[in-house]
Amino acid sequence: MKRLLLGLSFIICQLSFCFAQQSANIVFIGNSITYGALHKNRDVTAPPVQCGLWLSQQEGIDTVYISNGGRSGRTTYHFLPNAADVIPAGDKTFFSDIVSRANQLVKAHPGLPLVFSIMLGTNDSVERKHNSHTTPDNYINNLCTIIDSLLTLWPDAHVVLNKPIWYYPDYQTKGGSIASKKSLKLLDTYYDCFAKIVARCKAGQVHIGDHEAYGYFKSHYKSDVFEEKDARGKSYWLHPNEQGAKQLAAYWGKAILPVIKSIPVHPLYGKKIGIIGDSYVRNHRDPIEYTWHYKFAQKYGMQYYNYGKNGNCIALDLKQWGTGMYKRYQDMNDSLDYVVIIAGHNDASGNRIDSIGMPLFKERLGILLSGLRTKYPNGQIFFITPWRCENFQGSMRQQVIEAIKEVCAKYDVPVFDASRDSNIESDSFDFRKKYFQGGKGTDTAHLNAKGHDLFLPVAEQFLLQHIK
Secondary structure: OEEEEEOOOOEEEEEOOOOOOEEEEEEEEEOHHHHOOOOOOHHHHOHHHHHHHHHHOOOOEEEEEEEEEEOOOOOHHHHOOOOOOOOOOOOOOOHHHHHHHHHHHHHHOOOOOEEEEEEOOHHHHOEOOOOOOOOHHHHHHHHHHHHHHHHHHOOOOEEEEOOOOOOOOOEEOOOOOEEOHHHHHHHHHHHHHHHHHHHHOOOOOEEEOOOOHHHHHHHHHHHHEEEEEOOOOOEEEEEEOHHHHHHHHHHHHHHHHHHHHHOOOOOOOOOEEEEEEOHHHHOOOOOHHHOHHHHHHHHOOOEEEEEEOOOOOOOOOEOOOEOOHHHHHHHOOOOOOEEEEEOOOOOOOOOHHHHHOHHHHHHHHHHHHHHHHHHOOOOEEEEEOOOOOOOOOOOHHHHHHHHHHHHHHHOOOOEEOOOOOOOOOOOOHHHHHHHEOOOOOOOOOOEOHHHHHHHHHHHHHHHHHHOO
16 A cells, blocks of 8 residues: 655655565755656655655565755755855855755654765756856765765765756756756766765765666657757756656666665664653653653654653552552553653652552552563563652662662563662752753752753663663
């Protein structure tokens, strides 16, 4: 079954198979040919869209999420970062647009390989008022700058360089661009630059893509390219029509396909992780999206389930704060791969443990862990304790944490002792002012966005160390 979904800036192409599949995010960078100029419905027929569809129909490919960054009339100069010194005043640059498109894809579909497919050079080759006849050296320098900048932002991304396609070498646009046999010859030399670009850029992540579409359109321009009239009223052929776009998409796809298949996907991608706990999990008054565990799941493309409940306890049922986790776990998704428990802060508050006794606390924690083991026989369970508090030594917080470690050991559940081993200095007023919610230093439990970002690598290391 094939599905095509339209979004604000990207199109999703999907085909489901019964065997293991690979998926990817692809940003297409180019000029009006990539954009889909003259197409009546370019959101459906432009080359990037058709390339996504073509890829989604190939064996071993599941979902391809694409974003069309094609811009009419643009050269390699127009995609340089901080390019104001080489672009005429008032002419817009588009590197930030490409960054925005990539960010949208990565945020919407985290954990997938990111590929940039580039086809630029048509406008570089022609005579123009500005940046006319880009020399091969400048073409190399421009593309290397673009690629290096993209790989700085996304170090694991891959880039595919496609040769610009043939155009009719005799036209003059109303904007002042003039194509000739000289410019077409220059265009042809750009492909020879690709090997030098690959040699200069990050090893193993920049690939020479298609070069065959050039010859195809040279032979099929009358059928597969729009006939247009230039400023003199003469016919010329530059932009592939809907039929030509499918052909170009297939050429691109054949170059991109082996790149996608060569990129390993993290084994956590697609796995389901559930986080159960109190306001440490629910994140109190801040959005769940700020939490370290949400960001961990996003980073690895995991399916994320949040079972945090403000004020909730492990072993006590409270009228205001709900049923304890020793019962509440039963409401969790039935097919989780990983469960992280972050709890104990509220059990240690006030005289709650005294009201039920430490033995009953341990018993009910055992019920929670045993129940999770039964519910998820093939899953893994982890426990992260509360932070330390002021006057921690001998406090009820310390006693609860020691009880957590004791019971978890019986059930072979890895524990991260956040009171002793973390980088969260929750007993410091100045630290809490900077990294806890409210900014006043009075909150002793809830990290703000900066605090979650600070703790993320610590928690990440713990989880990755124990995940099987």
